[in-house]
Structure formats: structure tokens, C-alpha cells
Amino acid sequence: MSWEYLVNHSPALIIIVPLLAAFGTPLIGRFSRKAMYIWIIASLTLTEIIAIIILHTVYISGKPMVYVMGANPYNMAVPPDSGGIPIRIIFTVDAFSSFMAFVASTVALAGGIYSISCEAQQSAQEKYYALLLLMLVGMLGMVLTGDLFNFFVFLEINSLASAALVSYRIDKGLAVEAAFKYAIISSIGALAFLFGIGILYGEYDALNMAMIASRMKFTDLDKIVMALFTVTLGMKAGAIPMHYWVPDGYGKAPGAISAMLVTASQASLYGLFRVSFTVFGLAANTATLGWFIIMLGVLSMFVGVTMALIQHDIKRLMAYHAISQTGYMLLGVGVGLATLGTAAFNQYGLAAMEGGIFHIINHAMYKGLLFLTAGAVIYRVGTSDLNKMGGLAHTMKYTTIFFMIGALSIAGIPPFNGFASKLLIYESVYQFNPVLSILAMIVSILTLASFVKVFHSAFMGPKIHDVKEVPKSMLIGMAILTFFIILFGLFPNIALNYLVAPAAKALANPLGYIARVLGGGA
Amino acid sequence: MKRAVAAILAILIFIVLGLAFAKIPFGNVNLEDYHYYNPIQDKQTSDSVPAHYLKEGKNETGSTNIVTAVVVDYRGFDTLGEVTVLFLASTGVGSVMYIFEKEKRRKVRRANAVVETASKLLFGFIILFGAYIFVHGHLTPGGGFPGGAVIASSFLLLYLAYPKFHAEHKSLNVAESLAGLTFVGVGLIGLLVASYFLYNFLPFGLPTYLFSAGVIPIIYVAVGVKVGSELTGIVDAMMGVRE
Structure with missing residues (x-):
């Protein structure tokens, strides 16, 4: 087991570790609860380490990693006797994939540690942790795979695990209802996605994204496929006309799961970007598709935040903010897509994409943190209604500080990470179209207003509830995410140079992706 | 006790039959x-x-059945994912249906003597048939998923015939966990022995014979056990507690 061996097989190992852990959890949970906690945290930590190894390898080599499932040797994407086409399932890990894998496994690690205390009173815990690990498997598979049908399989794993976890608290049937809604909508979406894959397979005899992209002729059928993919993945990401499951799903899930649902939605967002850039990017009219994504983004930003202003349930309010923040990512990357291939791309399009992609990691960290603090408040107070809270800053000091950091970050206040990515988006989108940029700023102001309200009604004022600070493991979970918020806020260059810029460049370069797979992968 | 003896007998009969069949070719040699x-x-x-x-x-x-070659070998990773989807479905149903156990007890009438006797007789044969389908998955149409569904249907028959019948949750959970671990474990052995994940590392043998196609039969047995125990678990959770 040399270092090189580990690096070469890391795309497979990052799926195997949480999958094996998930299948083993019900067995170990039977013997001892403590052993199960150690097993969970160890596997989540190992997954995080492998994610960092992948991130490092892709950054150093500067080109996508290729891993073929079940082939000999592992990187033989195109077997010699196949006539130049990939046969097996191929993981194609470029800088954007490894970036998303890092985001997903970090939030899952924080959520896993947080859950140990938060869910300690619940029954059927081994099921909860098995589902949590499988949800991580779903996200990682979606962002790492280079095969459309494989993407669909992991999309299903992700949706089903999320739906089961949303219903975990039951909550007199309310959580079950939310989960039912989510399960129905995401199954319909997944089937529409499968229909699109079927059309592509019928046309091009291939399921591999690179292969389809290289054969893409952009016929009328492909336009239908593009519409199916954009709508279903936009729905799973929670963009506005398809957002109706988000407030219920995020609002009723346990705290740690709400945080992970954010990254689960972002995995679908990854799928949307991957499909529009890599699969359709070469043949389709990217300006039109880009404007469509921009419009989705602007709608999500504006409607999301205005809906959030009137909420008085802390998690529902944050869920609407999650919709609104997703709009920023769609806006930034949409501008990049709309200008792809023109001179404007190098002027400001790439910067807009960097802003949008940077916002993905920032949003995962601060919205994850905010959901964890909301979970902590509900854990102690027992209600999620803001009108019944107050004065929590008297006793829950650390939670208050974490909430403040998260709230200032989401509003884009300077020393925190939200500011860095929002500034990038404002600057570059202003050159593209000033109206969009001004709208984005107005949304940011409304976000601040909304979080001032939450902060005031939950944490300020006289002491109403006689509660203690939350247990240590919950604080550790929140601290992990806070660390990244402050790190990326104080030194945005670290994130930009090592994580974001390679990811944006990889996404904007579909030819490199295709050549890497069809060139044999070696 | 009686049940255990019957189960062991059925397994023995099955092994004997299986060994007898091992010398018979299935399918056409020269496609x-x-x-x-x-x-x-x-x-x-x-x-x-x-x-x-x-x-x-x-x-x-090395698989005679090309559908199986695609499902278990070429796209074995997708099958691992689909098995996981089923695991999720049964775990999810289990965790949602959990509360109803204490609250609601349904009164169920006894089935008549014909159903009771026939289900007793048929139970073993249905299990045998299900096992045959997944063991021969690489040779004849069928495989782990239909075989597992057939096994689950034999338990469904017992639920219908006997109001008080309950499959043991613990052994079902253990079976499904172990089967899942076997699938991932076979993939991992491929990674360790030949250093490729999900690599078919066993000898292919002669096509059209029972002992052929390397790890495909092992994976299909694991899938069959997993699907069978999971579907039984879902049926059990949906039946609720009856009197």
C-alpha cells in the first residue's frame, strides 16, 4: 500500500469508504453505540482526507484524473479493441469535481460530529448514520462521475437518502409530509432526467459524457434533452420556479441534515453546470443557455430573499435564503456560460465564473453553519418559532458568536468569506450587465435586514428561556465550518488560487475534458 | 427447531441439485x-x-447471459448503486414506520386451512426457485434482483397465511448488511489482489457452465440475499403489528 497506490485509486476509495461504513453501521450499532460513533467519525475523517488527496493530485497535475471501474489497468479509459470508445463506467475527476468533493465531505464531517449530541435522544440511530453516510456517497458520486447513467444512479441515492433523513424526526407527521413531497418531486425529476439519458443513448450509443459531447450534433431531440436536464437539475438545486420542496425539506430536517441538504443541492448544481458546459457546451448556443441560467439565478435571488423576509420560522427563513444564495451561483456561472467563447470571457466572464464557484464553497460553509446554529437553538429551546424565542445570547455564548459570524458572512460583510465571492460577482457582472449587478446588491442588503431580524428576536432581549450552552460535539461541528469561513474571509487568495481558479478553468475547458477521456486517459 | 431443520434440508437439496447441474451447459456455446x-x-x-x-x-x-455481463461486470458499479438505493428504501421505510408499532394494532382474521397448508408446502419451493434464479444469473435470464423478489414473495405468502407471523428484524438487518459488505468486499478484493476496483479476479472457467464467469455469481448471490431480505423488511414494516 504505497502512497502512489493510494493516490491512483483515490477516486474509487472515496466512494468505497463511506459506502462500506454505511453497510457496516447497522452491524456495529448492534454491539455498542460508542463503537458506532468512532466508526462513523473515522470513516468521515478518512473520506475528508481522501478528498484532500484528490484535490492535491488534480491541482499538481493540472489535468483531470481518470478512473475506470473494473478495468485492467485502472486508467485505460478506451480499451484497444473497442474502436476508440469508452466501454466501462469512468470517473473523470477534474478540478471542479475535486473542489465539490472537498465541499461535500467537509460539511458531512461537521454534520456527523454535530449529530452525535444533537441526535443522542433519538431512536434508530444506526439507521440515521447509515443514511447520512449514503447521502455523502450520493453527493460524491454525482460530482466525481463522468458517466451520465452513473450520475443518475447517484442522484437517486442522494435524493432517497435525503428524503429518508428529512423524515427522521417525524415531528407528528409534519416531517414525513415534507419528506414525502421531496421524494415525489425528486423521483419525477429523476425520471425526467433518465428519459433525457435514454434519448442521448439512443442517438449517440454512448453514456460517457465525454463521448456524447464529442459526438454531439445538437439536433431537435438534443434540445429536448437540454430542457429536461436543465429543469430537473435546476429543480434539485432549488432554483425558483421549481423551489417548492426547499422550505419544507430544509425546514423539517434535523439541523445537521439541513446543512448537508445545502451541499446535496449544490451537487445537482454541479450537474447542471457540468451538463451545460461539458456535454452541450461545444455544440449548443451557449449564450441562450447562459441567459436562461442567469434568469433562473436572478429570479431565485430576488424571490427567495423577499419570501425569507416574511418568515417567522427560523429554519424556513434560512431555507428561503438558501434559494436566494443559489441564485448568486447561477448568476455568476451563467454569465460565464453566456460569454463562453467570446472575447468578453477573458475580460470578465471567467471572473464571474470564479465568483459563482467561490460562492458555492462559501455558501456551503456559512449556510451550513447557520443551519447548525438553528439546530442548536431548536435543540435547547424546543421550538423553531422566532416569536417564542429571545435572550439566548445570555447563556448560549458560543452559539451566538457562531450565528453572528454566519449571518455577517451571508450578508457579505467584509472580514468574512461571503464578501470575497460577492465582490467578485458584483464587479464582473457589472461589466456584463449593470442591472443584474445592482439587483444582486439589493438582494444582499435585504439578506442583511432579514438576519438582523433573526439575530434580534432569537438572541437579544431579556432572558426568557433558562437554557444551557449546547454540548461540546455540536460546538466542534460548528467550529469546523467557522474555521473555513474565517480562513477564506481573511485570505481569499488561498481559496481563489488553489481551489476556485483551477475549478473555473477546468469547467470552461470542455475540450480538455473530452481529450483526457478519449485520448486513453493514461 | 423444525423450521431450522427444514431450512438446512432445503439448502442441502439445493447444493446437491446445484452440483448436479454444474455439469450441464446452459445456453449456446457458439453464439x-x-x-x-x-x-x-x-x-x-x-x-x-x-x-x-x-x-x-x-x-x-465469461458470462453466457449478456444482460448479466452488462449489469454485473461492465456496469457493476451502477448495480452497486442500485443495491444501495434498495438499502436506502428499506432503511427509510423502517425508520418512518418505526413509531406505528407501538400505537396501532390491527385485528386480522385467520386465513383458511387451504391457504395455510399450501403456503407451508410452497414456502420452501419458492425460496429454492428464487435461489436458483440468482445462482444461475450468469447463465439464464434472471439474476439477483428478480431472485431476491421471488424470495421476498415467499415471505409475503407467510404473512398472508399466518396473522401472527413476523420475520425477525435483527436477522434481516444482519443479512442485508452482510450481503452489502460482501458486494463491496468483492470489489475491494479486486482492488487488493489485482489492484483494480470491482475487477473480475476469479478464473472465468468454461462459459455456459455453473462455475464460470469469475466473481459474477458471488456478486449475484449477495445481491439476491440483499434484495430478498430488504423487500421482506419493507413488507414487514408495512404490515405493522397485527393480532
């Missing part, structure tokens, strides 16, 4: 060269994924 016709491009193609499956499938995987 003709298939030509794949693509309806949308309106031409015969040879450089496409489906054409490759048909042409090279038997040589590359």
Missing part, C-alpha cells in the same frame, strides 16, 4: 456474431457500446 443496428442513425454500427457488449461480452466477462 453468432451479432450486428447492432442503430435505428436513429439508420445504420449497422460496430464501434458502439452495445455492439461491443454483444461482440466481446462473453470473452471479457
Whole structure:
């Protein structure tokens, strides 16, 4: 087991570790609860380490990693006797994939540690942790795979695990209802996605994204496929006309799961970007598709935040903010897509994409943190209604500080990470179209207003509830995410140079992706 | 006790039958060269994924049943994912249905003597048939998923015939966990022995015979046990507590 061996097989190992852990959890949970906690945290930590190894390898080599499932040797994407086409399932890990894998496994690690205390009173815990690990498997598979049908399989794993976890608290049937809604909508979406894959397979005899992209002729059928993919993945990401499951799903899930649902939605967002850039990017009219994504983004930003202003349930309010923040990512990357291939791309399009992609990691960290603090408040107070809270800053000091950091970050206040990515988006989108940029700023102001309200009604004022600070493991979970918020806020260059810029460049370069797979992968 | 003896007897009979069948070829040895016709491009193609499956499938995987070659070998990773989806469904149903156990007890009448006797007689045979389907998955139509569903249907028969019948949750959970671990474990052994994940590391043997196709039968047995125990678990959770 040399270092090189580990690096070469890391795309497979990052799926195997949480999958094996998930299948083993019900067995170990039977013997001892403590052993199960150690097993969970160890596997989540190992997954995080492998994610960092992948991130490092892709950054150093500067080109996508290729891993073929079940082939000999592992990187033989195109077997010699196949006539130049990939046969097996191929993981194609470029800088954007490894970036998303890092985001997903970090939030899952924080959520896993947080859950140990938060869910300690619940029954059927081994099921909860098995589902949590499988949800991580779903996200990682979606962002790492280079095969459309494989993407669909992991999309299903992700949706089903999320739906089961949303219903975990039951909550007199309310959580079950939310989960039912989510399960129905995401199954319909997944089937529409499968229909699109079927059309592509019928046309091009291939399921591999690179292969389809290289054969893409952009016929009328492909336009239908593009519409199916954009709508279903936009729905799973929670963009506005398809957002109706988000407030219920995020609002009723346990705290740690709400945080992970954010990254689960972002995995679908990854799928949307991957499909529009890599699969359709070469043949389709990217300006039109880009404007469509921009419009989705602007709608999500504006409607999301205005809906959030009137909420008085802390998690529902944050869920609407999650919709609104997703709009920023769609806006930034949409501008990049709309200008792809023109001179404007190098002027400001790439910067807009960097802003949008940077916002993905920032949003995962601060919205994850905010959901964890909301979970902590509900854990102690027992209600999620803001009108019944107050004065929590008297006793829950650390939670208050974490909430403040998260709230200032989401509003884009300077020393925190939200500011860095929002500034990038404002600057570059202003050159593209000033109206969009001004709208984005107005949304940011409304976000601040909304979080001032939450902060005031939950944490300020006289002491109403006689509660203690939350247990240590919950604080550790929140601290992990806070660390990244402050790190990326104080030194945005670290994130930009090592994580974001390679990811944006990889996404904007579909030819490199295709050549890497069809060139044999070696 | 009685039940355990019956189960052991059934397994023994099954092994004996299986060994007897091991010398009989299933399917045609010399398959003709298939030509794949693509309806949308309106031409015969040879450089496409489906054409490759048909042409090279038997040589590359050792499986006589090309569908199985695709499901378990070429796209084995997808199958691992689908097995996980079923695990999720049964775990999810289990965790949602959990509360109803204490609250609601339904009164159920006894089934009549014909159903009771017939289900007792048929139970073993249905299990045998299910096991046959997944053990022979690489030779004849069928495989882990239909075989598991057949096994679950035998338990469904017991639920219908006996109001008080309950499959043991613990052994079901253990079975499904172990089967899942076997699938991932086989993939991992491929990674350790030949250093490729999900690599078919066992000898292929003679095509059309029972002991052929390397790890495919092992994976299909694991899938069959997993699907059977999971579907039984879902049926059990949905039946609730009855009197």
C-alpha cells in the first residue's frame, strides 16, 4: 500500500469508504453505540482526507484524473479493441469535481460530529448514520462521475437518502409530509432526467459524457434533452420556479441534515453546470443557455430573499435564503456560460465564473453553519418559532458568536468569506450587465435586514428561556465550518488560487475534458 | 427447531441439485456474431457500446447471459448503486414506520386451512426457485434482483397465511448488511489482489457452465440475499403489528 497506490485509486476509495461504513453501521450499532460513533467519525475523517488527496493530485497535475471501474489497468479509459470508445463506467475527476468533493465531505464531517449530541435522544440511530453516510456517497458520486447513467444512479441515492433523513424526526407527521413531497418531486425529476439519458443513448450509443459531447450534433431531440436536464437539475438545486420542496425539506430536517441538504443541492448544481458546459457546451448556443441560467439565478435571488423576509420560522427563513444564495451561483456561472467563447470571457466572464464557484464553497460553509446554529437553538429551546424565542445570547455564548459570524458572512460583510465571492460577482457582472449587478446588491442588503431580524428576536432581549450552552460535539461541528469561513474571509487568495481558479478553468475547458477521456486517459 | 431443520434440508437439496447441474451447459456455446443496428442513425454500427457488449461480452466477462455481463461486470458499479438505493428504501421505510408499532394494532382474521397448508408446502419451493434464479444469473435470464423478489414473495405468502407471523428484524438487518459488505468486499478484493476496483479476479472457467464467469455469481448471490431480505423488511414494516 504505497502512497502512489493510494493516490491512483483515490477516486474509487472515496466512494468505497463511506459506502462500506454505511453497510457496516447497522452491524456495529448492534454491539455498542460508542463503537458506532468512532466508526462513523473515522470513516468521515478518512473520506475528508481522501478528498484532500484528490484535490492535491488534480491541482499538481493540472489535468483531470481518470478512473475506470473494473478495468485492467485502472486508467485505460478506451480499451484497444473497442474502436476508440469508452466501454466501462469512468470517473473523470477534474478540478471542479475535486473542489465539490472537498465541499461535500467537509460539511458531512461537521454534520456527523454535530449529530452525535444533537441526535443522542433519538431512536434508530444506526439507521440515521447509515443514511447520512449514503447521502455523502450520493453527493460524491454525482460530482466525481463522468458517466451520465452513473450520475443518475447517484442522484437517486442522494435524493432517497435525503428524503429518508428529512423524515427522521417525524415531528407528528409534519416531517414525513415534507419528506414525502421531496421524494415525489425528486423521483419525477429523476425520471425526467433518465428519459433525457435514454434519448442521448439512443442517438449517440454512448453514456460517457465525454463521448456524447464529442459526438454531439445538437439536433431537435438534443434540445429536448437540454430542457429536461436543465429543469430537473435546476429543480434539485432549488432554483425558483421549481423551489417548492426547499422550505419544507430544509425546514423539517434535523439541523445537521439541513446543512448537508445545502451541499446535496449544490451537487445537482454541479450537474447542471457540468451538463451545460461539458456535454452541450461545444455544440449548443451557449449564450441562450447562459441567459436562461442567469434568469433562473436572478429570479431565485430576488424571490427567495423577499419570501425569507416574511418568515417567522427560523429554519424556513434560512431555507428561503438558501434559494436566494443559489441564485448568486447561477448568476455568476451563467454569465460565464453566456460569454463562453467570446472575447468578453477573458475580460470578465471567467471572473464571474470564479465568483459563482467561490460562492458555492462559501455558501456551503456559512449556510451550513447557520443551519447548525438553528439546530442548536431548536435543540435547547424546543421550538423553531422566532416569536417564542429571545435572550439566548445570555447563556448560549458560543452559539451566538457562531450565528453572528454566519449571518455577517451571508450578508457579505467584509472580514468574512461571503464578501470575497460577492465582490467578485458584483464587479464582473457589472461589466456584463449593470442591472443584474445592482439587483444582486439589493438582494444582499435585504439578506442583511432579514438576519438582523433573526439575530434580534432569537438572541437579544431579556432572558426568557433558562437554557444551557449546547454540548461540546455540536460546538466542534460548528467550529469546523467557522474555521473555513474565517480562513477564506481573511485570505481569499488561498481559496481563489488553489481551489476556485483551477475549478473555473477546468469547467470552461470542455475540450480538455473530452481529450483526457478519449485520448486513453493514461 | 423444525423450521431450522427444514431450512438446512432445503439448502442441502439445493447444493446437491446445484452440483448436479454444474455439469450441464446452459445456453449456446457458439453464439453468432451479432450486428447492432442503430435505428436513429439508420445504420449497422460496430464501434458502439452495445455492439461491443454483444461482440466481446462473453470473452471479457465469461458470462453466457449478456444482460448479466452488462449489469454485473461492465456496469457493476451502477448495480452497486442500485443495491444501495434498495438499502436506502428499506432503511427509510423502517425508520418512518418505526413509531406505528407501538400505537396501532390491527385485528386480522385467520386465513383458511387451504391457504395455510399450501403456503407451508410452497414456502420452501419458492425460496429454492428464487435461489436458483440468482445462482444461475450468469447463465439464464434472471439474476439477483428478480431472485431476491421471488424470495421476498415467499415471505409475503407467510404473512398472508399466518396473522401472527413476523420475520425477525435483527436477522434481516444482519443479512442485508452482510450481503452489502460482501458486494463491496468483492470489489475491494479486486482492488487488493489485482489492484483494480470491482475487477473480475476469479478464473472465468468454461462459459455456459455453473462455475464460470469469475466473481459474477458471488456478486449475484449477495445481491439476491440483499434484495430478498430488504423487500421482506419493507413488507414487514408495512404490515405493522397485527393480532
